[in-house]
Amino acid sequence: MDHTKVKTPVISGKNIVQTFGQTKVLNEISIEIYDGDFTVIMGTSGSGKSTLLYCLSGMEQAAGGTILCGNQAITGASEKELTKLRADRFGFVFQKTHLVSNLTLYENIVMSGLIGSGLGEKDVRKRAKELAARMNLQDAADRLPSQVSGGEAQRAAVARAVMGNPAILFADEPTGALNKANTKEVLNLFTKLHEKGQTILLVTHDKEAALRGNRILYIEDGRVISELALSEYGKDKDAREKKLAAWLEGLGW
Numbered sequence: 128m129d130h131t132k133v134k135t136p137v138i139s140g141k142n143i144v145q146t147f148g149q150t151k152v153l154n155e156i157s158i159e160i161y162d163g164d165f166t167v168i169m170g171t172s173g174s175g176k177s178t179l180l181y182c183l184s185g186m187e188q189a190a191g192g193t194i195l196c197g198n199q200a201i202t203g204a205s206e207k208e209l210t211k212l213r214a215d216r217f218g219f220v221f222q223k224t225h226l227v228s229n230l231t232l233y234e235n236i237v238m239s240g241l242i243g244s245g246l247g248e249k250d251v252r253k254r255a256k257e258l259a260a261r262m263n264l265q266d267a268a269d270r271l272p273s274q275v276s277g278g279e280a281q282r283a284a285v286a287r288a289v290m291g292n293p294a295i296l297f298a299d300e301p302t303g304a305l306n307k308a309n310t311k312e313v314l315n316l317f318t319k320l321h322e323k324g325q326t327i328l329l330v331t332h333d334k335e336a337a338l339r340g341n342r343i344l345y346i347e348d349g350r351v352i353s354e355l356a357l358s359e360y361g362k363d364k365d366a367r368e369k370k371l372a373a374w375l376e377g378l379g380w
């Protein structure tokens with residue numbers, strides 16, 4: 128065993144249950160998300176992927192089980208505690224960007240920094256500029272969301288999500304509304320963030336997106352039914368692709 132690579136959980140969930148009416152959408156899921164990992168959750172539509180993400184991030188209260196982020200309990204926390212936890216420690220990206228339509232991409236990123244990063248305005252503007260550059264936004268940064276491509280808008284949403292240096296970046300189908308070229312650009316960005324140490328939890332049913340991760344979980348009927356470890360993206364491309372494809376095939380994908 129390589130003791131230099133012992134992983135620290137950022138979030139630990141035990142026996143998480145979520146019910147809607149009579150349906151158990153999450154059926155006693157136990158899951159740990161480790162620091163520095165790019166964890167991917169796969170599963171068919173309706174399998175409970177989004178629900179799991181919402182429960183882990185405290186956007187929804189689970190009906191049962193315990194979820195901890197460090198020593199902060201997410202299950203049972205007050206709305207006020209959860210709001211603070213989400214603002215201080217989490218970043219979110221969804222299929223829709225939810226950018227403010229009358230602000231430029233740059234101003235959208237700045238606004239999130241002014242609200243959540245704890246930095247002064249000058250430092251926020253500096254960090255927003257650096258992030259916009261890292262997201263390859265160039266002159267698109269000075270345009271409104273309606274005047275840029277879907278990929279540019281989503282890259283701005285990612286910049287906004289990491290503005291406050293979140294402990295975890297949660298992403299729910301972030302490429303679900305994008306064409307192939309834009310999908311690739313957004314995924315490249317996730318890879319870049321992961322290489323810099325960003326912990327990511329990505330929900331997807333896209334194989335290309337899943338390939339970016341180093342740990343893939345498959346959920347079905349509200350349970351994690353299988354897990355796959357992958358080497359880092361960028362090395363052994365063919366071997367990784369084959370490994371993922373064979374695993375998914377075995378799951379009846």
Ligand SMILES: Nc1ncnc2c1ncn2[C@@H]1O[C@H](COP(=O)(O)OP(=O)(O)O)[C@@H](O)[C@H]1O
Nearest residue numbers: 147148152170171172173174175176177178179
């Ligand atoms: N707020 C809700 N109220 C009722 N049913 C819900 C709600 N959210 C999700 N569901 C149901 O829970 C199941 C899992 O949904 P979801 O987590 O969105 O799946 P996925 O993201 O894997 O497609 C689906 O059957 C969905 O209809």
Ligand SMILES: [Mg+2]
Nearest residue numbers: 176177178299
């Ligand atoms: Mg979903």
